[in-house]
Amino acid sequence: MLHSLIVAGLAATAAADCGRDFLKSATAAYVAAQKAGQSAAVSALGTSANFIFLENNQVTDFKSSTLSKPIKIDVDRSIHDTVQCATFTELIAASNPHPYVIHTRMVFGADHKAALIESIVTDQGDWLFNATGTLELNRPEKWDPIPKEKQDSRAVVQSLGDAYFNRFGNVSVTVPWGAPCYRLEGGLPARGELKGDDCVMVWPSTIIVPYRRYIVDEDLGAVDVFVGFPGLDRTQGQLPMPDSHLFRVEGGKIKYCHTASACVKEGCGLNGTTFGRRDLGLKYRPKPLEF
Ligand SMILES: *[C@@H]1O[C@H](CO)[C@@H](O)[C@H](O)[C@H]1NC(C)=O
Ligand SMILES: *[C@@H]1O[C@H](CO)[C@@H](O)[C@H](O)[C@H]1NC(C)=O
Ligand SMILES: *[C@@H]1O[C@H](CO)[C@@H](O)[C@H](O)[C@H]1NC(C)=O
Numbered sequence: 120m121l122h123s124l125i126v127a128g129l130a131a132t133a134a135a136d137c138g139r140d141f142l143k144s145a146t147a148a149y150v151a152a153q154k155a156g157q158s159a160a161v162s163a164l165g166t167s168a169n170f171i172f173l174e175n176n177q178v179t180d181f182k183s184s185t186l187s188k189p190i191k192i193d194v195d196r197s198i199h200d201t202v203q204c205a206t207f208t209e210l211i212a213a214s215n216p217h218p219y220v221i222h223t224r225m226v227f228g229a230d231h232k233a234a235l236i237e238s239i240v241t242d243q244g245d246w247l248f249n250a251t252g253t254l255e256l257n258r259p260e261k262w263d264p265i266p267k268e269k270q271d272s273r274a275v276v277q278s279l280g281d282a283y284f285n286r287f288g289n290v291s292v293t294v295p296w297g298a299p300c301y302r303l304e305g306g307l308p309a310r311g312e313l314k315g316d317d318c319v320m321v322w323p324s325t326i327i328v329p330y331r332r333y334i335v336d337e338d339l340g341a342v343d344v345f346v347g348f349p350g351l352d353r354t355q356g357q358l359p360m361p362d363s364h365l366f367r368v369e370g371g372k373i374k375y376c377h378t379a380s381a382c383v384k385e386g387c388g389l390n391g392t393t394f395g396r397r398d399l400g401l402k403y404r405p406k407p408l409e410f
Contacts, residue, residue, distance in 0.1 A: 137204040139338075141231060146197035146206045149223065153210060156189035158182060164225070165233030173237035175381050176361045176406045185240045191215040193254050196262060198336035198343060198365075202273065204228070207334040207343040209365055209377060211254050218242065218250035220306075222363035222379040224334055224345060237345070239361045241305070244385030246351055246378070249306025253377075256303050260375055262367060264338045269370070273337050276368045280333065280342040283364065283373065290324040297372035304378045318373075326350060329359055330408050340368040347408035351380055353388030358407035383407070 145164060152160035158181040165172065174184050181187065194211040203226065210221040223238040241248050279295065286292040300318035301308035311320035330347040343366070347359025360381060367375040382388070383406070 137201060137227065137229075137231060139199050139201055142199035142201065142204070142206050142227075143197070145225060145227065145233075146199065146208050149206075149208055149225065150192065150195045150197070150210070153186055153190055153221070154192055156187055158184055158186035161186055161236065164227075165236060167228045167230055167232035167234050169234055170232070171235050171237075173235075174240055175238070176408055185219070185221065185238065190217075190219060194257055196365075198334060198339050198341040200334045200336055203334065204231075205334050207336075207341075207363075207365065209379075211250060211257060213250035213254040220248065220250055220253050220379050222343070222345075222365070224332070224343065224363075239345070239363050239379045239381050241379045241381050244387075245305065245382050246380035246387055247305025247307045252306025252308075253303060256301075256306075256308055257377070260367075262339060262341070262375075265340050265369065270337050271340060271368055271371055273335050275371060276337060276340055276342045276366075277333055277335050279368050279371075279373050280344040280364065280366050281331070283366065283376070284328040284331065284344065284346060286322050287324065287326040287328050294320070295372040296320060297369070297374055299374075302376035302378065305380065316372075340374075342366050342368065348380060351387060352382040352384060352407075354382075354384045355388070355407050358409075360407055 149161055162181040172179050190212045191214055192210050192212050193214055197206055197208040199206050205226040207224045212219040220241045221238055225233050226235040228234050282292055282294045286294050296318035297316055298313055300313045301310045311318040326349055328346050332345040334343045345363045348362035349357045349359045351360040362380040365377045366373050
């Protein structure tokens with residue numbers, strides 16, 4: 120059911136092409152709505168047929184979603200995909216009483232109505248979650264628009280996101296990566312080793328990462344990939360968990376990578392306080408992907 124709805128939503132928009140100004144107004148409306156806890160401003164974006172709103176992979180009622188709570192946001196960053204008529208927004212709320220890191224993608228139809236809005240809402244107890252750490256690492260990063268003559272093609276930008284995930288299941292895949300050589304995983308910098316201009320990261324190589332949904336913005340050299348990440352929550356076996364990775368690409372190499380990964384159980388089944396305790400009562404607990 121979920122699958123067919125999402126596929127319908129995506130199919131409806133595959134041919135849509137729309138302007139950056141429209142997409143920017145949509146992400147601005149989304150960020151303002153989350154700050155104010157005014158979910159109605161976001162639900163109003165999506166009145167097209169087959170519209171679906173997901174939070175942590177669950178069909179969600181706007182009125183009881185995280186969007187209905189006012190959240191003090193320290194950093195918001197959006198990318199805009201004019202080919203797919205889609206957007207991605209990263210929200211970091213470290214100084215909110217309840218810290219969050221939220222990744223949201225919105226897909227619009229040719230009628231400029233949202234067909235799909237989905238959020239990965241992470242908080243204490245999710246994979247390496249630390250909003251303060253996320254904020255500190257994020258702040259010095261530069262995500263300025265890339266001059267036209269220096270931009271990588273859409274295909275190249277997207278292929279680097281794919282290379283990253285392909286490498287989890289294939290040790291022979293090369294992932295072009297440059298300085299500063301860390302991935303911001305939850306709130307921790309997972310650092311690689313810089314050899315010359317190349318960042319060498321250590322990876323597992325037995326994990327096939329399915330359900331990839333892309334948002335690409337060549338102007339920013341950015342691709343975000345929503346995936347299902349198998350084995351992330353040890354209490355769920357190999358079921359794919361809701362996960363999003365945002366990449367900044369410059370000169371054909373990954374420069375930055377930010378992750379948001381949601382677990383069903385606090386601590387992701389790692390039997391410790393590694394990721395802190397969760398007692399914060401999210402209504403929509405993350406569910407494994409199954410579409
Ligand atoms: C979160 O990150 C901040 C900033 O790096 C650090 O000071 C703090 O100890 C971290 N908290 C946990 C629980 O790891
Ligand atoms: C693994 O990656 C290499 C290098 O890109 C590629 O040639 C090979 O076909 C891949 N293997 C599988 C099973 O996908
Ligand atoms: C966590 O503890 C449970 C119960 O003791 C055990 O079955 C499980 O294998 C442990 N998981 C990990 C990842 O250590």
